[in-house]
Amino acid sequence: MSATRIHSQPKSWLWGTLTSIRLTVFLLLILAAVAVIGTVVPQNQPQNHYVSRFGEVWGQLLWLGGFTQVYFSPWFLGPISLLAANILACVVHGLPQAINRAGQRLTVETALTLPERGQITWPAGVDPQPLIEATLSRELGHCRQETLPDQKVYLREKGRFRPVGPYLIHIALLMILAGGLIGKLWGVDGQLAIDQGEVAGAFQVGPRVEKPLNFQVRLDKFQVSYYEPGGSPKEFRSDLTFMQDGREVSRATCRVNEPVTFGGLTFYQSSYGSQATGPIRLKVQLGDLSESIEAPLRQPADLPGGRGKIIPMKVDGNFQGYGPAVLLAFSPGSGHPQVFWTLKDRPGLGQQPGPYRFTVESIPFGYYSVFQVKHDPGVAWVYAGFLLFLPGLYLAFFRPAERWALVLAKTSKGKWQGRLLGASPRNREEFAARQERLLMELKRGMPS
Template sequence: MNKQQVEKGLVDILWGVFASVRLSVIVLTLLAVTSIIGTVIPQNASPAVYVDRFGEAAYRVMSFLDIFDMYHSWWFQLLLLLLGINLVICSMDRLPAVLKIIGKTQRLNPEAYRKAIKGETLSVAGSPSEVAGVLSGKLKAPMGAFTPVDEGETRYLFAEKGRWTRLGVYVVHGAVLLLLLGGLLGSLFGYEGTLNLAEGESSQVVRLNGSNAAMPLPFELRCDAFSVSFYDTGAPKEYRSDLVVTEGGAEVLSKQIVVNDPLRYRGVSFYQASYGTVPPKSATFSFTSKASGMSYPLDGDFGQPIAIPEGLGTFTPMHFMNNYRFHGRSMGGAVLGVLESAEGEATRLALPVKSPGFDRMRQGDVVIAVADFPQRYYTGLQVTKDPGVWLVYAGFLFLIAGCYITFFMSHKGFMVAVEPTLTGSAVTLYGNTNKNRLGMEMVLRRLTEKLDREAISPERQVER
């Protein structure tokens, strides 16, 4: 056996493996099982969540196998690739035989049709040639164009429809390939992440889910404004973000987004997902002297000392805490700062925004409160990029069309036999189909009943 024969034998073996339905069943089963695992086990959560749930040893094994991001893992992509190759080779292996059937002319063989599905026989007046002429006009729409064949005094009319429907299964195969290709493109080149933007700020960096890695955007996104409305219960009712896309310093797109109405630009979608408050850059504080009873409202920037009148020292607001707790009780947002007396003694203070009298408990020479606090929000955006999404949409459309062709349409052949009788002619409808034999029987029955109702001739009766 020479080298060429060995190579040919190896190719035939590989072709047979990838053209087998068994491989399709195995790969589809593996995809189904792994998809269930990916649904049961949360994807792209923090490592602490997995360690707490499965233990450190199981976490290391599952992390090595990419179970926590399985839809982007090499082995899941390999399964998709195997299924795609299997579908292509299966189609290539079987398509030539189907094309051969589609390209053949209809067999004008009366004996073959007499062994197929037979309808009822109608007795009508008129010679076979006259009756056949009438029937070719009446039955052209449901059966197709007829080819007449004469055998003695008997005339046969042959027709067929839907030869192309044999390609329906290959439309389904093509749809699945589009879905697989779209999924692979999204897995390889797409991403999901988050972007938090405070009002008036810009960014062109997205934090990826799971890894928290930085993904640069080819443009800059700015949040000009954010608004939120609340129900009477205090729960958020609706929140909106005014977003602007800039490139090269020029504004190219602006849109106000709400939940389920994203901004899309250059294949990247920004969804309204959450919101929150951001630390203010400045605030107005009220300083009340215990000795004089005078109150002094003064503006101050965070990190910068504010001189208190009457020589009562300085106060430096350091930062803002969203949820300050005092003896286990939540006080809400609070400004944390340092009060330095005229003698140089430093005291750390917490000033809850919603409790202006909180500092009175300190019983110092000056009572400090937050008089005006400009509330600033950030908008939480879910960012997705999926370059294969249009292929997936196209795949679903082709899948619907292919399933309809495959399950509800068929290749049908018809024969109308018009035979001479003593009183005129006998008309019998025959049919053949590659699937849905019961459906063909119903078609022949309806057509026979239609011909009987329309009175092909004044003298007719139904014979079984």
Template sequence: MKLPDKGTPSGQLWAFLASVRLTVIVLLSLAVTSIIGTLIPQNETPAWYIDRFGEIWFGVFHTLDLFDMYHSWWFQILMGLLTLNIIICSMDRLALTGKIIFARHPSFRRARFLKRKNRKEVRIERSSTSLRPLYENLLQKEFRYVRTEAHEQGFSVFAESGRKTRLGVYIVHLSVVLLLAGAMIGSFFGFEGYMNVAEGETEDTIQLRNSPGSRKLDLAVRCDDFNVIFYESGAPKEFRSDLVLLRGGREVVKKSIVVNQPLRHGGINIFQSSYGPLPPDARMLEKDGVVLRLISLDSKMEYRKKLKTGKIVDLPEGGGTILLKKALPSFLFMGARDMGETLVLEKRSPDGVVTEIKLPVAFPRFDRMRRNAVFAMGVEGLTQRYYTGLQVTRDPGAPLVYAGFILMIAGCFISFFMHHRQICVDVTSEGEFSRVLVSGISPKDPIGLEKKVEKIAERITRA
């Protein structure tokens, strides 16, 4: 690969983009802006910022996009500049190291090996001619590339392995580029938000997270059923939503989801996030009503009365009247425990004393704790309805991020645990004897290289 001439404008631009100085400046800029993004809360309402900083500073911060800094144009430019810097630096360096990595016939200089500090010398009572095939076979068992070169005093057997491991650092660079590219794609084209879907109902719009806006999906979500299982303490053990995805009114996907088991379709992920009770439909209470079950604490007789919103009903045994006033989505018992959907009744005794009674739908025996009661009351024919809280995300850059993490692990493993090594076994003839020198060259892991040289020297001695 031919790089631009440094004397030309394109060459000067290339040198600037490949400089370490640019890397340092961009990284420091990202660090400083990240601190600003931490000090200034992100994605709050304009009224909140005006109250906190005043109108003047609100205008300044708004112009600089500091309220949604990580999606601002200048932050994306910094990210893009860092990505370009990494690419240019890698290409600039690869233009030089590529001659070593991709050479068909690597270069060996005998003089370099003879001066190495890790060299080991042995004197063997055999001629150099008989040693040549022996040492070639020995090195071929451990190294992929072996070449023999003759010189005036004898010969040298050169061996090499791990030349491609020099690409490890470039794989790490590529992984960082993929991570940055994935983050930028997700920032521009992805979204994250929430929606609440009542049982039996359909929604197609989410409330965006960290933003006052909303987003209409290209499909609709219907909740056919919702179930929640409680521990004895009343804490939720598991909640499950039976969801159907609709496109153009047609069912596309059906799946039951629980926490950490999302529904994924077309790049959209739907997670079970929360839930909440729903009050009874007011029209249903007015039209169909509910059944009130009464047990007389005196006669032990059991009665049932049909209640509708706003309709006064006489109680048995001359116990006065009862009126269904309204339904509450939740009720905190003693200010602590949420009893869920609750009906509010108004009981009027024969002497005109009015008592407000709350009957949680999910706890039919709750009213037995009421003091000075004439009847123990409970609700029948009304099941607790819930809405399911869903987290909806789409991140088209996620595959690049996953690929980046995989490549980073692979690149770090190659860079730290695999090495490029060159070994030289130099044989000099000294009459009936031969002087054998073993040495090696490696850009990394000098201790491991020294052990390798010692190991080869021992095998040569035994051979």
């Protein structure tokens, strides 16, 4: 994009538009607007969510208009593809020129065309060369010297590769976008839910679509631990065994931030849960009455005394770090059911509605663990783009081009005369400061 249109060479309208910065700004604005919509309208929700939240008309419009998956809709994919084309066109348009410029070392001929910044004439008999060499190497670093028949030229050039910087940045952006596309086209992304102890040979890649693994994976054990009972979770840990044709090949532990890779697929700890493997045994007390009952999950069980029913809604293997628990719904004969957690190991904790008092005798349960399973060949492209970005930014913004030349010649009266030439179009301030210092240093020690 740092290539401006060259008007002397008439190009087609299409090419002119594609390489224009106006198109870039226009696309960035559209993309920003679409992204704003994407953060305000919740994404990937079911249709009725939008109708209930935004009303019949707006909900339908958002749904049908693709705004509920806006980053995968033409509203987003259109401008982003055009942006990619825009960036590519700018790179194709300007990169050869930039490389060409970077490849040209500062020659004496070019240096002599730089604007003059000052003149110094040393008195007769003084050889200024040691002073010049010391000053230039201190202020500018190592300088090249070229000796011509009647003059000597010191050359110094910094930031010669700066013109390439912006193109590296834009190539990096293209690589990142390409990585996204490669991942979409050739990547695999799915979910795998395994019960503890179970062996899986396939994972879900879409609603009701399974993809076979070319190996088997077994969840040996799932554990969730808390910093303290009632505190926040400390670790979700799945111990996995990978098997080939029923033979154990390797074992690995998968945690959040510690994915496991096997057979070209990477497993990320995504979520977990626990489910009942049999009826829950409860001790029910009402006054002096005390009785054990068995209640299967999500089925109403009659209570002794006939004053209502109990339904175990769900089980949790380690409820907030307090150990196994069951969510009970107590439904009295009339009125609303009341829902409450009952802990197996801490029967005293938690409120119960009464008149019954429930304690848990046993909760047969098993954990399951859910993994994000994926293979994304685009990630390498994205990371390579990130890495390329850094030298690009460095060259573009932190290495301003600066050219200096000091032309030393003998005047007819035998005195040495120096002319300081130089330019730095993008870094005038620092250039001016350096110029002042250089001239001052070069004049030092001269009788005024």
